[in-house]
Amino acid sequence: MNRVKRMQPVLRIAELEADKAGRLLSQAQQLVQQEEQKLQQLAEYQDDYRRRLLDAGRQGMTVDRLRLYDGFQGQLDRAIAHQKTVIATREQEAEQFRLQWQQLDIRFKSLEKMLQRLQQEADRQQARVEQRNHDEYARRGAGAKKAWN
Template identity: 30%
Template sequence: MANTLPLAMLIELAQNKTDDATRRLGQLQRAQIGAAEKLALLIQYRQEYVDRLQAKMQEGVPSSHWRNFQNFIGTLDGAIEQQRAVVAQAEARLNHGRSDWQHSKRRLNSFDTLADRVRQQAALALGKREQRDSDEHAARQFQLRAQALTR
């Protein structure tokens, strides 16, 4: 039993670490999804703005509006590129978090496998001990009967 206590502690620690890694992975997934959604919104907004300008250009657009449009599209393009970088960073963090979680899960599974082996060995040892005790008891009973018959 003294050997299983440290193993139980290791399993508990590994379980806690796996739980923490799972929570972090969930947070990283939500952050990545949020960043990707924001990027999609920026791209959609840019496309809608371009579509509106094209519709207005058919009516005629003053040059000042055209310059404002170009400046605004440039600003949107800059924001889109920045958001693409944010998405790439979020994906990298997500991949790292996924790797951490997998490592934690493998470690926990290793400890669980080891604990199963310890339990199997203990059960086997107990079975052998019970069989030995039963054999000894039967041998004593046999000796007692043999002695009783010889008297």
């Protein structure tokens, strides 16, 4: 039983570490989703901007205005490329958090199983001691009855 009590704080710390790693993973996944939403918004804006360019082109436009559209289109392309880089970085970070969480979760579950086995062994040992005491008590009780007869 003593070993079980000594291991309980170790198990609790392992559980806290795994929980913390799980929260960090969740936050990292949320960041990936937020960055993907930003990319989605940029792509939608770019599509809308292209439609406006086509509409304006049908009505006729000056070369200067076409250059402005083209320049802004280039800025949107660069922003989208940058956002894709940000997403890739966030995904790598999330993967690192996932690996860390997996390792800590495996460690926690291993410690938990070990503690269960220790508890079972302690219970079996306690049962053997109780059985031995019961047998000794019964043996002494039988011997006392013979002495009274």
